[in-house]
Amino acid sequence: MVSVDSIIGRNSLHRKVQRSLRIQKLRALGLIAPLFIFILISFVIPIGDMLFRSIENQLVSEVLPRTTEYLKSEQINEDWEPPNELFWHLYVDLAIAAEVKLHTRVGSRLNYEKTGISSLFRKSGRSIKRFGADDYRKALTDQIPELTSIDYWELLAEGTKYGYTRDTYNAWKKRLIENDDFSEKTKPSDFLFVVLANDIKSSGTTPSPDTILEEKLLPVISELPEIRFKELFLETDEDWAEPDVWDTIQLYSPSFTNGYYLNSADFKKGSDGPELRPENERLYVLIFSRTLFMSVTITMVCLLLGYPVAYFLANLPLKYANLFLILVLLPFWTSLLVRTSAWKVLLQNEGVINDVLVAIGLISNLERLELINNQTGTIIAMSHILLPFMILPLFSVMKTIHPSYVRAAKSLGATPWTAFRRVYFPQSIPGIGAGSILVFILSIGYYITPELVGGTTGTFISNRIAYHISSSLNWGLGAALGSILLAVVLALYWVYDRVVGIDNVKLG
Amino acid sequence: MTDKDNGFVVFSGVQKSYDGKILVVKDLNLSIAKGEFLTMLGPSGSGKTTCLLMLAGFETATQGEILLDSKPINNIPPHKREIGMVFQNYALFPHMTVAENLAFPLQVRSLSKSDQEQKVNHVLDMVQMSDFGNRRPGQLSGGQQQRIALARALVFEPELVLMDEPLGALDKQLREHMQFEIKHLHERLGVTVVYVTHDQTEALTMSDRVAVFNDGIIQQLDAPDKLYEAPNNCFVAQFIGENNTLEGTVESFEGDYANVRLENGQVISALAVNVGKVGEKTLISIRPERVETEAERCPEGAQKITGEVLEFIYMGDVFRTRIRVGSNDEFIVKSRNSPSQQRLQPGEMVTLGCMNKDCRALDYQTVNKEVLT
């Protein structure tokens, strides 16, 4: 017998096989690539982004680097008084930030943690322009007219002598470049002259001035009035004297924070670790537990209503079953909003259901049922909307349960009820599992229906998330709430797997 | 035929219709003796399964009465009938172990735990599956599942066991093996068995009596040998075993025999089993193994039929020769591979011989071959 080796050589055969396998793999990869990219873009990246946002807190330290650096070593308590130097750093930070309107962003970020900081920063960003920096500019440029040119400042920044000036100038320039506002014609901002004067003054204490700059400027600078930053800031807003404000800045200066998660659990960051919020501000634990409770209730209602329907459908001849299935799916043909609005018309106090109940004398006109704008409304409307998601998996699982099982049970002496309980029902559990998981997970993240019919007690955590995303713009808190929701779903899924077994879930 | 007093199971004038128009079962009268193994055999759609379901209580008779041990059971729900049943797909409960499956009928009868255990062990022993009590049905082979299904139908000691094509899903060898096991179990336990199948070999090998169903009617109810050797009508002759038919017209009667003129002009004598008057058409049924290719080898008094050889098929122990007789191209002669047996060549003209008692003149009816498989 002629071996393959002897004809083409072992290695070349190996290579050929390898190559054909590789081509096969690449082809397979090419086929799943669109889905993979889709999932990556629409799923993995957004979830990753959400998780990142829920802990991200770079804004404060990026915009107020000098202030936060200084605060690091401060022990802030009730008797603490902000030192003068702190206001100097705050001035420089705010001046750079105000050039590109970043100070107000930090203000609204910190306002989530402490009310009032938003306007404090807004006001201060405006008022620092009136702190007298323009006098410095005038005086200095009178002496050295080149100081009005950005090129001169570039040269200054190359030198090593005035470190604070260099760093400040570079930080200022970087912000402007980020904002597309920097060019050769850009004029240096007034506050830069204050910084420069300050640097010259402190280095000029040496007996002999060693540069023309110092020689020319030192006499002018010593004549300029000193800017009392602390006084000026306190004049703008006396809140700057409050340790609380500085405490908040200090607490939120790290680049990452657990503050959003604490907030989501009704805690807040205190200087001695997390502390529970006062009772009238606790909201999220209540809403989370309510969301879980209502989702479970909706799942149970769907199961109770859907099981008999699915059973009925599964035992019909196929042509009728298909017809009825279309009826089951009918709600999907109308928009969610229309269906929910229809429930409003049906359920409201003067609505159809109440009118009918009054008309047939079941209730009196004065005791109309509160069926909407509360939990009842949400549960009714959502059960209706989610019912098909329960019926379909149940139906497809029941369809596979051969009638001979129940017949066998009966022939073995079981009453119809026993036959159902011990033989049919256990075999339909995979459908119950699939339907319940589907309905539960869909309902726990539901948004529109609870918003429209939930009133105040029937809203879900997703409504709060939506509020923070679109209204309060506290995206970090929204992301934290969303992450917790995701974690809860995954945890429940895990528990379900442990208790029932995920193999026991069938969609058909 | 019907014997209300003696029958353990009695169908009396039973009719069944699902849609109110077509009768699936037409006027069924059947009496099954205690301890009997009765098979309902027929093509699909012949009504045999419906009869079984009516007996089990899963269908109700549209008309007529079904008696079990002399008591009418029309209005008794299935779970109170005390009838064991084996299903085509076994219907073992997939979420229970084998032992739990077997204990199920005992549990619903509220037997004590120890009684349950004892009976389950006993019945597992009986089907030689003692080591499998803790397995799930899904972990068993088809044959093993079959035995458990059988055991489950027997564990609560019913006097009547129904089997609905229980061996249909098994391969040929296993099926033959299980046929014997079921047969032996039946003999050992003495229960009454009503067995439904469309496989005639199964029916012939296992049953005391076979009821051949077609078109909602029992065509013939007889012991297997009678059924094969002496079919009463054309359907049964065709359905059971291999069969040759020759079309002809009745010319005259001679005692029990009728002279029939075939289409090619030959006249042969056949036992007049199921024929009309002189001049009416009839089908003569002859089993292939009752025909000799050499007429001279027949005993005295054999009649001769001429034909042309179309095909000779060598099958080892037997030869099959396909011959054209009159208009029938499918006339088969089966001969034993003996040293004296000659091998015929296609195109040869032959004179076939057969005894007139082996020729049965039956009702003239065209039988759709498709139905028979």
Add this chain to the structure above:
Amino acid sequence: MKLTKLSTLVLGCIIIANSSQAIDLTVVSWGGAYSKSQINAYHNPFMELNPDVNIIHDESSYEAVAKLRAMREAGNLTWDLVDAVPSDAIRLCDEGLAMEVDVDEILEPAPDGTPASEDFGASLVSECFIPQIVYSTTLGFRTDVESWNGNEPDDVCDVFDLESFPGKRSLEKRPINNLEWALLCDGVAKEDIYDVLETEEGQNRALAKLDTIKDEVIWWSAGADTPQWLADGEVVFGSTYNGRFFALIEEAKQPVKILWDAQVFEYDGWIIPTGLPEDRLAAVLDLVRFATDTQRLADQAKYISYGPARTSSNALVGEHATLGIDMAPHMPGHPDNAYNVFYFNYDWWADYRDDLDAKFQAWLAN
């Protein structure tokens, strides 16, 4: 040399092609009757005068802040002009998402020469905000409630009076306005309200006052809710924007009356997103200058019962375009209506909104 000529020619062609090309401006507003009034009063006349500008209408103002922020993160600004309420304008301004403008520079003065900043006056609540209309959030009630024995509410505090005026009320599902009204009816003087509300006790006091009617309140989140509920008889008393009441009473002819007492004045106006390319910015500035002149603002009142933000426009307010009703008496600022106006403090709410919303929601949920 040849190459230079050719490239100049090509460049010239591109410039010409560009300049003659129509500019699409995406203008974002609230939709419904309000957008229609803007289209009739501003956009259509502007497009007639400037055939090269095409205005595309978008109805996303209710999520303007979030969308503009998302656009910045994605680096793709698709909006050119956005209609926003002052609180959103302040937010957008704080976030650097809206452009700061000098109204005297970019807007027309009044016909008599009064500079725009003076003509707009108090409505200039933020450096980024270009006011358009004055509207009010106020209360309305059904006039056919049997259990009221022929009495009609004439005081904002009647909304808290369940004995004289029983029945369901509808209030907005947010702290703004509700807390102010609650304190006002708990005996706090109008000018002290925000000082009181700044304190923990003040906030609790307001919520305690609201507690007295909590069971009878259905909370609305869309401006159309209260009119719908009043029409259905779901509520007998409720708050919404005065323009919604106008439509309910004058167009739908429902038995409802407006209670102007303690109406809360609010503004609505434009913001220009930051980062527009020059050609689009120029077109937007043209549009804004046109749409906020004295006549145009007065014209808008023909289509909706919101008052012009310019003082100089008030005199020009005429009749409704289709109903033929004299619109002046329906304006929130008409002397007959503005006898007791509550002025909204935007800066205060910019600070306290997050905190009080959390407290308000916690109060609602419990």
